[in-house]
Amino acid sequence: MKKNIFKRSLQTKILGLVIALILSIILFLSSIFAYMDSQIIMENSRKIGSQTAKTISFMPSVQAAFEEENPSLTLQPTAMRIQEQVDANFIVIEDRDGRILTHPDTNQIGKINPINDNYKAIVFAGYYTLHSDEHVGKAIVGKAPIINENKQIIGVVTVGFLYEEIVISIMNRIKKILYFALGAILVGVIASIILARNIRKDTLGLEPRQIATLYRDQNAILSSINEGLIAIDTANKITLINQTAKMLLDLTGDFVNKPIHYAIPNLSVVNLIKNKWTNSTLELVVNNRDIILTIVSIKDGDKEVGTVITFRDKTEMKKMINTLSEVKKYSEDLRAQAHEFTNKLYAISGLLQLGYSEEAIEMIQNEIDITENNNRLVFEQIKDPKVQGIILGKIGKASEKKIAFQVDENSSLEILPEHIETGQLTTIIGNLIDNALEEVGKLKGEKNVSFFALDLGQDIIFEITDNGSGIPDEEIDHIFKKGFSTKKKDGRGYGLANVSEAVHDLGGTIEVDSGGHGTTFTVYIPKRI
Amino acid sequence: MKKFFSVLTIAAVALLAACSSATTGSDEFPKKDIELVAPATPGGGWDGTARAIQKILKDEKIVDQNINVVNKPGGSGEVGWQYLSKQDAHSLAINSSLVLTNNLLGQSELTFEDFTPLAILTTEWISIAVPNDSKFQNATEIMEQLKEDPTSLKIAVAPGLGNNDHLSFVQAAKTYGVDVTKLNFMIYESGGDVVTALLGGHVDVATMAVSESKEQHVAGKFRIVSVSSDERIEGLEEVATWQEQGVDMVFPHWRGIMGPPDMTEEEIAYWDKVIGEMVETEAWKTLLKNNEWSSYYLDSEKTVEFLKEQNANYDELLSESGLTD
Numbered sequence: 001m002k003k004n005i006f007k008r009s010l011q012t013k014i015l016g017l018v019i020a021l022i023l024s025i026i027l028f029l030s031s032i033f034a035y036m037d038s039q040i041i042m043e044n045s046r047k048i049g050s051q052t053a054k055t056i057s058f059m060p061s062v063q064a065a066f067e068e069e070n071p072s073l074t075l076q077p078t079a080m081r082i083q084e085q086v087d088a089n090f091i092v093i094e095d096r097d098g099r100i101l102t103h104p105d106t107n108q109i110g111k112i113n114p115i116n117d118n119y120k121a122i123v124f125a126g127y128y129t130l131h132s133d134e135h136v137g138k139a140i141v142g143k144a145p146i147i148n149e150n151k152q153i154i155g156v157v158t159v160g161f162l163y164e165e166i167v168i169s170i171m172n173r174i175k176k177i178l179y180f181a182l183g184a185i186l187v188g189v190i191a192s193i194i195l196a197r198n199i200r201k202d203t204l205g206l207e208p209r210q211i212a213t214l215y216r217d218q219n220a221i222l223s224s225i226n227e228g229l230i231a232i233d234t235a236n237k238i239t240l241i242n243q244t245a246k247m248l249l250d251l252t253g254d255f256v257n258k259p260i261h262y263a264i265p266n267l268s269v270v271n272l273i274k275n276k277w278t279n280s281t282l283e284l285v286v287n288n289r290d291i292i293l294t295i296v297s298i299k300d301g302d303k304e305v306g307t308v309i310t311f312r313d314k315t316e317m318k319k320m321i322n323t324l325s326e327v328k329k330y331s332e333d334l335r336a337q338a339h340e341f342t343n344k345l346y347a348i349s350g351l352l353q354l355g356y357s358e359e360a361i362e363m364i365q366n367e368i369d370i371t372e373n374n375n376r377l378v379f380e381q382i383k384d385p386k387v388q389g390i391i392l393g394k395i396g397k398a399s400e401k402k403i404a405f406q407v408d409e410n411s412s413l414e415i416l417p418e419h420i421e422t423g424q425l426t427t428i429i430g431n432l433i434d435n436a437l438e439e440v441g442k443l444k445g446e447k448n449v450s451f452f453a454l455d456l457g458q459d460i461i462f463e464i465t466d467n468g469s470g471i472p473d474e475e476i477d478h479i480f481k482k483g484f485s486t487k488k489k490d491g492r493g494y495g496l497a498n499v500s501e502a503v504h505d506l507g508g509t510i511e512v513d514s515g516g517h518g519t520t521f522t523v524y525i526p527k528r529i
Numbered sequence: 530m531k532k533f534f535s536v537l538t539i540a541a542v543a544l545l546a547a548c549s550s551a552t553t554g555s556d557e558f559p560k561k562d563i564e565l566v567a568p569a570t571p572g573g574g575w576d577g578t579a580r581a582i583q584k585i586l587k588d589e590k591i592v593d594q595n596i597n598v599v600n601k602p603g604g605s606g607e608v609g610w611q612y613l614s615k616q617d618a619h620s621l622a623i624n625s626s627l628v629l630t631n632n633l634l635g636q637s638e639l640t641f642e643d644f645t646p647l648a649i650l651t652t653e654w655i656s657i658a659v660p661n662d663s664k665f666q667n668a669t670e671i672m673e674q675l676k677e678d679p680t681s682l683k684i685a686v687a688p689g690l691g692n693n694d695h696l697s698f699v700q701a702a703k704t705y706g707v708d709v710t711k712l713n714f715m716i717y718e719s720g721g722d723v724v725t726a727l728l729g730g731h732v733d734v735a736t737m738a739v740s741e742s743k744e745q746h747v748a749g750k751f752r753i754v755s756v757s758s759d760e761r762i763e764g765l766e767e768v769a770t771w772q773e774q775g776v777d778m779v780f781p782h783w784r785g786i787m788g789p790p791d792m793t794e795e796e797i798a799y800w801d802k803v804i805g806e807m808v809e810t811e812a813w814k815t816l817l818k819n820n821e822w823s824s825y826y827l828d829s830e831k832t833v834e835f836l837k838e839q840n841a842n843y844d845e846l847l848s849e850s851g852l853t854d
Contacts, residue, residue, distance in 0.1 A: 050635070096710075115710055120634070120847050122710050123699060125690040127635030151689055151716035 010207055011196035018192035019185070026181040033177055038170040042140065045161035046129045049142030052086050052159040054127055056093070057144035066095070066146070066154045072109050076102045089162040090136045093146070095155045096122055104136070118156045121145040125153055138163045228291070228311045234304065236260045236269065248313055250287045264309075267293070272307065283314065290314035290501075323423065333393030336400035374407065381411040382453060386422050387429065391451060394433045398449060403440055405433075408452035408463075416460065417527050420506060427502040431495045432464040432521050439468035439519065459508070459524045467518040476514060499523075558799050559619050562595040566622035568609025570602040575623045577820065578650065578784050585812045591803050605692075607637045614643055616789045618796040621647065625784045626693055629840045633847050634691050641840065645792040646832040648804045651822040652781035654758040655697040656742045656768070658735045658751050660727055668755035669774045671734055672705040679711035685726045685735035687717040697757050697780035698736040700846050704776050727751050738782060739765070740821035757781070758823075783825055785832060801828050 056062055056079070065074040071093075079091040079102035093102045098115040100108050117134050120126035125145045132141045139160035146155040203211055222229060228245030232238055238255050241263065246252070255263055260272070266284055272295060282293045293311040297304050344367060351360035378391050391407060398405030416425075433451065440447040452463040471479060480500040503510045508525035567579035579598045586592045601609035606627045613622040628644075631637035657668050665671045674681060686695045699709050715732050717723045720741035727735045728750055735742075739753075739762060746753040746765065753768045757780035761770060771778045786804065788796070807813055808826045817824055827835055 119710060119849075123690075123712070124634055124695070124847055126633070126847060152714065153690070 010200060010203075011193070014196040014199070015189065015192050018188055018195070022185055022188035026184055030174070030177050030181050034170070034174045037173050037177075038166075041166055041170055041173070045140050045166055046142065048086055049088065049140060049159045049161055050127060050129045050144070051142070052082065052088060052091070053142040053144035053157045056082060056091070056157045056159070057146045062093070062157075063146060063148055063154070066148070071095075072101045076106070076109065078102075080104065083159075086159070088159050089139065089165055090158075090160045092135050092158040092160070093155055094118065094158070096153060101155070108135075115156075117141070118143065118158075121156045122153055132158075132160070134158075135160060136162060140166070226312075228309075230260070230263060230309045230311075231298070231306055232260050232309070233306045236272070236307075238263060239306065245311070248286075248289065248291060248311065250289075260309075264293075267309075292317060333396045337396030340396060340399045377407040377409055377411065381407070381409070382413045384413055384416045386416065386425050387413060387453065390426060390429050390433075394430070394437070394451075398437055401437060401441055401447075403437055403447040403449055405437075406448070406450040408450055411451070411453045413453040413455050413460070416455075419529055420460075420525065424502045424506060428499050428523055429462060429464075431499045432462075432523070435495060436464050436466035436468070436519070436521075440466045443468060455527070458528075459526050462523045462525075463520060465518060465520045470514040470517065470519050471512070476512065479512065480510075558796055559592075559594050561619055562597060563592065564616070564620040565596055565598045566609045566613050566620060567598055567600050568602065568606040568622060568624075569600065571600055574653070574784065574820075575606070575625070576600060578623050581813075581816045582650075582786070582807065585807055585810055585816070586803065588812060589807070589810050591806050605631055605636060605689075607631060607639070610637075610639055610644070613787075613789055614639060618788055618792045621786055621788050621800070623784060624787050626696075626782065626839065626843070628787075629836070629843050630691055630696070630847070633840075633843055636691075641787070641836045643790055645788040645790060645797065645829075646836055647786050647788055647797065647800045647829050649783050649785040649825050649827040649832050649835060650804075650808065651817060651820075652783040652825040653822055654739045654756050654762060655694055655780055655782055656737060656739045656746075656753045656757075656765075657698065657701075657755040658727060658737065658742045658746065658753045659733065660730050660751050661749070662730075663733065663752070665734075665754060667769065667774055668701070668771065668776070671754070672702060672707060672776070675702055675707045675712070676705065679708045680713050682713065682733040683731070684712060684714050685717055685723045685732040685737075686714050687719050687723045687737070689716055690714065693780070693782040694736045694738065696843070696846065697778075697782075700780060701755075701757075701771055701776050701778055703846070704778050724751075738821075743821060781825065784822075785827075797829050804828075 059078075061078065062075065065071040068074060075093050079093055082088075083091040083104065090104045091102060092100060094100055094113055094115075098113040098118065100111050100113055103109050113134060115122060117130060117132045120128055121143050122145065125147060127142075127144050129140065129142045132139060135141075135158065139162045141158050141160040143159075144157045145153045146157060148154050200206075206214070222240070222242040225242070226244050228248040229240070229242045230238055230245050231240040236259055237257050238260055239257075241251075241255050245263070246255075249263055251263060260267060264284070264286055266286065271282060282295065284291055284293060290313070291311045292314050293309055296308050296310075298306040298308055344363075348360050348363060351357070351363065374395055378388055378395075382388055382391065395405050429451075433449065436449040440449055446467065448465075448467045450465045452461075452465075454461045479496050481497060500510055503523055503525065506525045507529055508523060510524075511522045513520045513522070565579045565583055567576040569575040576598075583596045583598050586596055601612050603609075606624065609622055610624070610628065613620055622644075624641075624644075628639070628641050632640040657671070659665050659671070665674075671682070684698065686692070686698070689695075695714065699712070702712065703709050715726065717726060720737050723732075723735050723737050724741065724745060726732045728745070735751075739756060742751075742753055743765060745751050746768075753765060755771055755774060755776075756762055756765065756768050757778065758770055759772065759779045761768065771780075786800075788800065804826075805828065808824065814824070816822075
């Protein structure tokens with residue numbers, strides 16, 4: 001049963017609450033009002049009673065009537081007339097002994113009343129009001145002594161208002177109040193229905209329980225994803241920011257309801273708006289971190305209600321990209337090697353079938369020599385397995401492209417320090433060699449690429465040389481910039497920028513020397529950070 | 530809310546400060562002439578009391594300010610007291626038990642709680658007198674007769690029903706077990722008329738202040754048979770009190786002094802000091818002697834208690850018939 005109360009819909013809850021509230025307020029106010037009202041009615045009855053009694057007691061005709069044989073004859077009509085005028089329930093005049101002279105019920109006239117209630121008037125000439133049931137019923141009565149010209153007390157006037165009647169008039173008043181109250185309750189009910197509907201509209205028809213569940217789920221989801229996420233409203237105020245976003249942007253504290261530029265200072269509004277419509281990504285440097293933002297606008301129907309910005313650390317992305325590219329390259333390089341090997345096998349097979357066994361043997365011998373030479377160089381001079389791997393792959397690739405790839409025999413490289421990661425190496429060496437291969441691939445005639453590595457001093461030195469056509473002077477300053485490419489293809493142009501970034505990350509430098517007869521890239525990486 | 534309350538508190542404190550700075554110390558009070566209201570025409574007990582107080586306070590240099598007596602007659606004190614209730618602490622008025630009974634008998638909306646009672650000063654005692662040739666030797670005999678037939682005696686009283694002379698007789702009769710609703714009171718304009726009626730044999734009994742009856746009694750014109758005091762009165766040693774005659778009642782007709790409502794502690798203290806000094810002076814004692822008044826001084830604090838007690842007594846007397854049906 002109790003459970004059910006909390007399972008009720010929002011509308012029922014609001015309605016119940018509002019009605020309870022209005023009812024209690026109205027009941028409270030009505031009872032106060034009714035109480036005050038009845039106090040006023042009582043007080044009025046009391047006042048009118050005492051004033052009327054006084055007035056009658058002062059009337060000379062009333063005083064004179066007591067001298068007559070039968071005072072009632074004069075007094076009764078007078079008393080009844082005044083009773084009508086002041087709306088009293090009864091006016092009773094008694095003489096000193098309590099004999100009734102006027103009474104609304106004429107049968108009572110002439111009877112003797114006990115004078116308990118008249119005591120103060122008869123003995124002390126007092127004017128007063130009291131609660132009495134001596135005459136007609138329970139009533140509030142005003143009493144006044146009738147005094148003759150000798151200042152003696154000859155009788156008492158009693159003007160009474162019956163409680164029943166007072167209660168009835170109070171009830172009538174309360175009825176009126178209740179009509180108003182009912183009206184107010186009705187208005188309250190209608191208002192609360194409207195309110196409930198309105199709230200439901202705001203909550204997309206969801207019940208608070210559902211909203212709470214969604215909110216909990218959302219929090220769980222937000223904290224579980226490792227992308228930074230910031231939602232902003234139409235005024236560019238942050239409505240939501242997850243933990244990863246704070247971590248990436250190096251923020252602490254509560255950022256909800258603060259303008260977006262508090263969190264991402266260099267995200268210009270123009271950028272924001274432009275990217276919102278294109279749903280494109282945008283790269284920014286925040287806190288010396290490269291982040292890539294994706295900006296998507298949230299729409300309710302066709303109305304824009306806010307924007308979601310998701311972003312990730314580019315270094316992380318780069319790692320992934322690098323890993324991916326490494327895998328791709330290795331497989332590519334392996335494919336190249338296999339292809340090359342197959343080609344050579346075809347050649348040897350061809351030679352043998354044609355009976356040129358001498359040439360075939362020579363070719364095999366050559367192949368062995370080249371491979372051995374290369375391998376010897378690679379494996380003897382270059383001790384680092386990561387670099388070995390990269391170089392071996394590239395040798396295959398070069399061989400397929402009919403490019404002479406040489407590892408300089410003066411190379412010497414011990415195991416690299418641990419802080420140099422495979423990804424970075426792949427980025428630096430792989431990209432530079434790929435660029436060189438590509439560059440010389442355009443040439444007719446001799447195509448040479450050579451690789452040289454040395455780690456004798458404080459620095460590790462890699463040098464990649466090609467005999468390509470070189471880089472024009474006007475472009476030499478831009479080659480390391482993002483998006484720059486001499487190759488007019490989409491999605492390219494990050495190669496050298498990434499190389500340069502990786503080199504800088506390792507605290508190294510990169511130099512390029514390009515004449516009209518090829519290009520040499522030299523990379524210096526300090527052994528200690 | 531907290532803020533609101535603190536603002537309120539500050540305002541209240543400021544207000545209090547303003548109030549107290551307006552009346553810094555009793556040495557500041559009084560700041561102007563004192564007005565003494567006698568709620569009656571010149572010549573009566575209230576007027577006499579007011580003028581005596583004025584004279585003594587000036588002559589004895591108890592008060593530096595001028596004191597003016599103002600007569601505001603009407604409505605058994607009602608007019609004067611209504612006037613006082615709208616004045617500041619520099620106005621005082623003489624009062625008596627009427628300040629209680631007026632309210633109880635529906636003659637006035639005002640009662641002692643609407644004022645600042647300062648002191649009870651004096652009391653008069655009330656006597657019961659009979660003509661010389663009356664068959665009654667004492668008050669008990671009168672009461673016995675009334676118990677038999679409450680209507681059988683004409684009782685003189687002035688100036689109207691509900692005053693002390695009347696009330697004291699009714700209380701005595703009621704205490705004795707008389708049906709007071711049947712008593713036959715003859716109402717006269719003044720104490721003088723009552724004396725005349727008694728001397729002329731128009732009435733059987735009269736109730737009046739000792740100061741009004743003593744002279745005639747001493748001169749042997751009529752006899753006082755009872756007084757409402759607790760002890761026999763000087764000069765009337767042969768007259769027994771009600772208590773001695775088996776009616777357990779002491780009925781003072783006291784007079785006092787009061788100020789307007791809401792007087793401050795300092796102002797009340799000032800008047801306590803002044804009146805306390807005044808009732809100690811020889812001049813005051815002489816005044817009491819000359820008027821047949823007894824000293825009955827109570828300070829402001831005791832006065833309030835006394836008035837509450839008196840009010841309850843009067844209420845009982847006026848409301849409860851004591852009749853057993």
